[in-house]
Amino acid sequence: MSVDRTDRTIPFSPDGTIGPGAFRILALGSVLVLTTAYVSVLQDVTRVVGGTRTLLTLVGVMLLAATALARLIRLRTAATIAVTVAVVGFVYYFERSGVGAEAIFSASETVLADVVTLATGLELLRVVEAGTWTLAFAPGPVFLSWYLALRGRYGLSVLPGGFALVFLVLTGDAGTTATLVGVLAALGAVGFGDLERRGGSVAQADAIAVLFAVIVALSLSVTFVPGGTGTANPTTAGASDGTLEATIDSASERSGIAGEVDLSPQIRFTVEADEGSYWRTGVYDRYTGDEWVRTGQSQPFGQAGIEKPAGTTGTVEQTVTVATDLGVMPAAAQPVDVEGGIADYTEVSAHGQIRPATTLIEDDTYVVRSAVVDPAPVALHNAGTDYPDEIEEQYLQMPESISPAFEERTAEITEGASSPYERAVLIERHLRSSKDYSLEVERPEGDVAETFLLEMDEGYCVYFATTMTQMLRAEGVPARYVTGYTSGQQVEDDRYVVRGTDAHAWVEVYFPGEGWVEFDPTPPQPREAEHTERLVDAREENIENVDLETDGSDGDGSDGEDGSDTRGDDSDDGPDAPDHNPDGNESPTEPGDASSERNGTGEQVEQVGPTGAAAGDGTVSTPEEEGFSSPVPITREALVVASVFLVGLLAGAHRTGATVRARRLVGRYWQRRTEDPDRDVERAFRRLEGVLGHEYRPRRPSESARGYLTALEAAHGDELDPRIEQVLERYERAVYGDGVDRVAADESIEIVDEIVRKRLSAVARLRN
Numbered sequence: 001m002s003v004d005r006t007d008r009t010i011p012f013s014p015d016g017t018i019g020p021g022a023f024r025i026l027a028l029g030s031v032l033v034l035t036t037a038y039v040s041v042l043q044d045v046t047r048v049v050g051g052t053r054t055l056l057t058l059v060g061v062m063l064l065a066a067t068a069l070a071r072l073i074r075l076r077t078a079a080t081i082a083v084t085v086a087v088v089g090f091v092y093y094f095e096r097s098g099v100g101a102e103a104i105f106s107a108s109e110t111v112l113a114d115v116v117t118l119a120t121g122l123e124l125l126r127v128v129e130a131g132t133w134t135l136a137f138a139p140g141p142v143f144l145s146w147y148l149a150l151r152g153r154y155g156l157s158v159l160p161g162g163f164a165l166v167f168l169v170l171t172g173d174a175g176t177t178a179t180l181v182g183v184l185a186a187l188g189a190v191g192f193g194d195l196e197r198r199g200g201s202v203a204q205a206d207a208i209a210v211l212f213a214v215i216v217a218l219s220l221s222v223t224f225v226p227g228g229t230g231t232a233n234p235t236t237a238g239a240s241d242g243t244l245e246a247t248i249d250s251a252s253e254r255s256g257i258a259g260e261v262d263l264s265p266q267i268r269f270t271v272e273a274d275e276g277s278y279w280r281t282g283v284y285d286r287y288t289g290d291e292w293v294r295t296g297q298s299q300p301f302g303q304a305g306i307e308k309p310a311g312t313t314g315t316v317e318q319t320v321t322v323a324t325d326l327g328v329m330p331a332a333a334q335p336v337d338v339e340g341g342i343a344d345y346t347e348v349s350a351h352g353q354i355r356p357a358t359t360l361i362e363d364d365t366y367v368v369r370s371a372v373v374d375p376a377p378v379a380l381h382n383a384g385t386d387y388p389d390e391i392e393e394q395y396l397q398m399p400e401s402i403s404p405a406f407e408e409r410t411a412e413i414t415e416g417a418s419s420p421y422e423r424a425v426l427i428e429r430h431l432r433s434s435k436d437y438s439l440e441v442e443r444p445e446g447d448v449a450e451t452f453l454l455e456m457d458e459g460y461c462v463y464f465a466t467t468m469t470q471m472l473r474a475e476g477v478p479a480r481y482v483t484g485y486t487s488g489q490q491v492e493d494d495r496y497v498v499r500g501t502d503a504h505a506w507v508e509v510y511f512p513g514e515g516w517v518e519f520d521p522t523p524p525q526p527r528e529a530e531h532t533e534r535l536v537d538a539r540e541e542n543i544e545n546v547d548l549e550t551d552g553s554d555g556d557g558s559d560g561e562d563g564s565d566t567r568g569d570d571s572d573d574g575p576d577a578p579d580h581n582p583d584g585n586e587s588p589t590e591p592g593d594a595s596s597e598r599n600g601t602g603e604q605v606e607q608v609g610p611t612g613a614a615a616g617d618g619t620v621s622t623p624e625e626e627g628f629s630s631p632v633p634i635t636r637e638a639l640v641v642a643s644v645f646l647v648g649l650l651a652g653a654h655r656t657g658a659t660v661r662a663r664r665l666v667g668r669y670w671q672r673r674t675e676d677p678d679r680d681v682e683r684a685f686r687r688l689e690g691v692l693g694h695e696y697r698p699r700r701p702s703e704s705a706r707g708y709l710t711a712l713e714a715a716h717g718d719e720l721d722p723r724i725e726q727v728l729e730r731y732e733r734a735v736y737g738d739g740v741d742r743v744a745a746d747e748s749i750e751i752v753d754e755i756v757r758k759r760l761s762a763v764a765r766l767r768n
């Protein structure tokens with residue numbers, strides 16, 4: 001018995017059916033796209049914290065395992081495997097987090113609270129063990145989704161993946177593109193699976209496309225913003241989202257890096273203290289390549305408290321009076337006690353920084369006692385490298401995208417250093433001496449630290465501090481990025497006025513047995529000169545809230561006496577320790593000089609991203625753009641949405657028959673000539689017949705062409721164009737006779753064109 005194997009194609013036509021295999025492939029492909037959507041979100045996290053290769057390997061293993069077991073085990077067994085894999089993963093996560101596996105059972109309420117916190121807006125990048133979390137989260141839904149899809153249970157297969165995607169949407173990690181792609185893929189899996197089961201036709205697939213567009217429209221009409229933890233988020237005069245000062249004033253979980261910026265000279269707060277200091281407001285530990293993120297959650301200060309640093313410290317008491325709405329609590333590091341009415345509303349971050357649980361308003365006052373780390377340089381030189389495990393795990397993070405060139409250049413700069421302290425000093429001095437200070441820079445497209453070290457010649461504090469932090473980490477030295485304000489203008493022996501121009505970013509380096517020590521790689525004198533000039537201009541322009549009414553400022557721009565150095569002087573250096581002068585190689589200035597502050601005034605950083613700075617009341621200026629600028633930003637998300645809507649529109653038109661009607665309408669009023677005169681004449685008569693049928697009545701199935709026109713002449717003889725007879729005669733010759741020539745065909749087309757135009761003109765007159 002022979003079998004014909006010559007035709008192995010699948011019949012495929014717009015109105016015909018196709019084999020179920022094609023729809024099965026589409027359904028399985030949709031499940032894979034859904035899986036890719038949420039795995040890509042997890043991959044964005046691992047690119048920052050590390051573990052991308054492990055994540056992708058784990059996903060691949062789960063897909064292979066599901067493929068191998070799809071026909072061997074039942075659904076209940078597969079679900080048990082998925083749950084077991086998830087439990088094992090999260091047990092490992094808790095162990096890595098230092099909580100211990102027993103916490104899952106003994107502190108189930110706390111674990112549940114952490115899950116709820118994640119689901120209400122805590123981004124994965126703020127989770128300390130974010131990389132381990134992604135590895136624990138991914139395998140379960142990947143395995144179960146693919147197993148169910150291979151078993152043909154497409155409706156159920158989208159549930160595990162859908163749950164994973166929705167959870168990542170709630171955490172705020174899944175962006176618009178990933179969410180839309182995931183939703184459409186889930187819909188496609190269900191729709192194509194249903195077509196496979198019912199033996200649907202290709203023509204029915206346009207219903208799925210229409211549904212795609214409807215889903216996208218509904219998703220864009222409803223905006224869901226996960227709730228936060230109630231953190232204060234006021235709008236401070238002169239500050240806008242994405243700026244360094246906005247981070248200070250709104251206690252943002254992120255600190256952005258931008259391009260060209262301006263400064264605000266307005267007063268933010270005043271401090272009464274025996275000595276000046278850097279007034280710290282934010283500590284960030286996780287670097288993404290283009291911004292900083294603070295991991296961990298804040299707790300009430302009364303419950304958590306802050307431990308005093310282990311090394312040599314001095315006590316500094318500060319009384320801070322707020323001059324504008326603030327979402328932060330400036331204080332010298334390390335704050336250990338808070339007094340005043342605001343104390344009951346004070347929180348402490350996982351990095352030991354105090355912050356208000358509510359907005360501070362003008363004239364609010366609080367008292368802070370800080371244990372300021374004040375070790376001798378020789379003590380830092382001899383501190384060694386016996387770092388606690390939690391310090392190494394949290395403060396040595398670098399993005400996977402960092403290049404070997406960055407590490408090699410850092411190694412060249414620190415060559416010969418025999419201790420972490422020497423490395424820190426060499427890096428600090430190199431940045432101060434090799435880079436110029438400027439607020440007018442273009443934000444790089446790639447990794448900011450790498451670009452600044454290897455390519456850029458100038459920048460401001462955010463660039464200097466970011467680069468030094470990453471250089472130290474590349475050398476295995478724990479470091480973190482810190483924001484706040486410099487000491488400000490000393491108007492009395494124990495009183496400091498702090499303005500927006502004093503906003504600043506610097507670095508804290510960890511030394512075993514001592515704690516976190518400040519380093520500032522930004523060149524002080526160029527910065528101070530530029531910021532003082534901004535203050536002088538503001539006074540000349542009579543900008544409000546630049547000076548205290550009682551501070552006695554004479555408008556010359558002098559900032560009075562400087563704040564004190566919290567790191568000791570050079571005389572304490574050991575014989576082999578590098579010179580750690582916080583002012584680098586700059587000569588000291590005279591008291592009363594604006595540049596005699598410890599680090600001068602700081603700078604404010606503009607909005608993250610390439611869209612330019614946000615405009616405030618003189619705080620952040622938007623660079624003038626040259627050339628054409630689209631009123632609507634063209635982004636990947638916009639292109640995805642536009643593509644989905646276009647496909648949905650076309651599918652809807654096809655589904656409702658609009659495309660056929662449109663084609664007929666266009667064909668009625670316009671005819672393209674072909675090489676066949678007979679065919680052109682026949683087409684011209686069909687156009688004429690359509691016009692007459694629309695105006696009078698359609699031709700009946702039993703009527704001949706001549707009988708139809710004869711009947712119309714009898715009823716509407718005076719209204720009909722006499723040239724219709726010529727078109728009819730040529731039509732009969734083309735269809736039933738010996739044909740027509742090119743001239744006759746062209747004349748017939750022109751006659752019908754004129755009749756159509758007359759009908760259009762008549763309709764227009766009737767409408768008018």
